[in-house]
Amino acid sequence: MRITAEEQKIIQEILDMAERKTTHMLPEVMENPVTRYTDPAQVAREIDVLFRQFPIVMGHASDVAQPGDFFTHDATGVPVLVTRDNDGTLRAFLNVCRHRGARVEGKECGHARTFSCPYHSWTYGLDGKLRGIPQPAGFEGVERSQLGLVELPAWERFGLIWVMPSVPQAPVDIDAWLAPMAEQLQGLDLGGHHVFRKWELRKNMSWRLLLEGFQESYHFCHAHRETACSAYLDNQSVHLNFNPHVRHAVPLPKIEELRGTAPETWEYRPYFLTQNYLFPANFVQVQTDHVYIHTVIPTGVDSCIFQCMMLTPEEPVSEKALRYYTKNFDLIRVVFNEDFEIGEGIQKGLNTGANAHFLFGKYECGLQFGQRAIDAALDGQLKMPSLG
């Protein structure tokens, strides 16, 4: 695959830093108050702002490949129904009946021509329009055209389904939002990938603790001593801050092969694990030959949901390919569980008073960038760009 100027720069920086035995560092250690992890009002505000007013990855394009395909998504606390309508347009709705509020579609996924509410069978089209009311005489005078399912902003971009779980005041511009990451995401062809596994966990920890496990590599050779440590250069990474998104490139030891060779001949993918943070809590984690998409969503001050998709470049059909990807999936679950166990342990100690604040070190650039972006969104400084 063609290497981009950004990737050439990352490789150059890694080689230079390895030679100087240093890594990306920020000028200051940052103090993060522990109340940010323990205050119920704080998490309520985070849910209201971060998980309502920004796009959340809810699926893969193949989940709604054909007109009539649908899936539901509830992890954000907002019941969402995602459909592909008869024109092929991707749509998302509040999965809430306009009669008296029942959950319209109960299944996780499927194929339908219409959606019929289980309570009194009001029926909606794939486009959300109200199509039928049984015994309509009882609703004479109501304006049916105003009683379609409430539509949410939804987009298919880079092979992923993004939904903003609230109705915005003005149309929002996802392309401007994702622009700094577009070249890289485009190059991955995630839409052409196969969803090999999906994985969802509920953890007893602040969503931020789970998020933070994916924002720095300082912990790799400690928390993942027996698993991921030897696969990467220890605490060596480049963080590109596209505020609020971050590209975090962690090199494999074999990057040294590139030293002294011509940059035009370099390849990027075989030499890196890339953790792309897409604000507020979506990750595209690119391995050398497959990709994990994960999203972290708070459900309370000390609980969260982790959703993960493993994407492979094609559907593995041979025994060998199947074994290979299964082994990778099993390994990543072990590695992630190492993080989650530590996170749940941190949660248990949060209220002891041992720490008034946590320290985000100079190496832990992703933590500092992420925290600043969260603060900016909560302060109203960071918003989704509007269309037009």
Ligand code: FES
């Ligand atoms: S609540 Fe849906 S039809 Fe009555």
Ligand SMILES: [Fe+2]
């Ligand atoms: Fe980790």
